[in-house]
Amino acid sequence: MSEGERQWIAAARRGDQNAFRRLVELHARSLYPVCVRILGDPALAEDAVQETLINAHRALDRFDGRSSFGTWLHRIAVNAALGLRRSRHPEREAPASDDDESPYAVVADTAPEPAELASGAQLGSSLANALDELTTLERTAFVLRHLEQYPLEDIASALESNVNACKQAIFRAVRKLRTALAPWRVEA
Amino acid sequence: MNPVSDEDLVLYHYRDGLPRERLAEIEDALFRDDGLRRRYERLRGELNAAGGAFAVDTPDAGFEARIWRGVRRDLPREPVGARIARWLSPRENGRLALAFTVLAALALGYLLGRTGDSPTPATVAQAPLLERDAGSRVLASYLAQHLETTERALMLAANGDGDDDTARELAQQLVASNRMYASAAQRANRPQLAAFLRELEPVLIELAHDDAGLDPAELRESIRERDLPFKARAAAALARQDLAPATQSL
16 A cells, blocks of 8 residues: 555545545546446446445545555445345345256257357357356355455355355356356367 | 365365365376366366456446546535645645735735836736736736636536546636636736636636536536637736736737
């Protein structure tokens, strides 16, 4: 954390809006990807970034400097995006069971034609469908582990869950995504 | 050793959620077992492909400005103490110094007006703006800067290219000093310049407050129709000329 950033934080705590604006300008862009990935919607992701920064302003006194300000904001962003996703997609809350239908059953119905396979045209939509199939827990756990490099302990904390439940959510997410990719699998 | 499941391979891939001994076992098995190594390579490839499905487009250039507009609406009103602290901060010292200089120059102009030799009307008409002393030259320089910044704020507002926040911030800085410059111009017998600065005042006030009366599109149109950015540039150029020993009037 730079000296300038430290000073802006101190000034923002005293109510200096210009200082907080500097912090917004410095960090807003880096918060956007995780919000898009959790929400799957760029417009909603902007709302989540905005909400993150409003929440951060309210909680500035609780920032203790043990992590960087960016890391602290990132965690608030995960919570904001998660909250928004839960409110927009309550139907995706139910955790999928490991005993659900065979992961390959979906593939049987949607398997692409050879020409489509050759062009790879259907790969994107197949993955997009698979992403839509993920519950909020599965999607967020996978995003945080695979793309944001959160340790499982931190994912459990962010999701207010436990490490084992997060592991299972990641396994289910990986299985669903691999299923979507199965038609394109080239056996070695 | 227990067989290595796909779940084990996922956790091994992230080096997370497995005891160190199990990680070592899997590492060893991957070294010895071609089939397991192929399974792991396939998993890695598929995880990478799945990760690609989460690719994110970079937000456009107006992203931060939009976010700030939304955030600012929800922030509590800035306390007076914070505003004073901001004025006293090193970054703002320049603005504070400018205000003091303007006030000092106005006071000096006032004293000279009262105690100095009264110039004839013809002399005043020909005199460069406030060229009677060094303080006045400083004032002319600040006036030129003020007009150039005004031009920039007006241009931003007139273009409506999404950078409304910058225009607003500039206007907020300009409003307070604009009236002082108008008084100074009047005292320096530059009625046209004074009138132009007075014409600017309501526009700057509109620009400075996003909750002011005029619709942004109307304000933009009004700025364009009255050609205010050009007038501000012309006035700034004349003020700069006044710094040189030449005679010119607005």
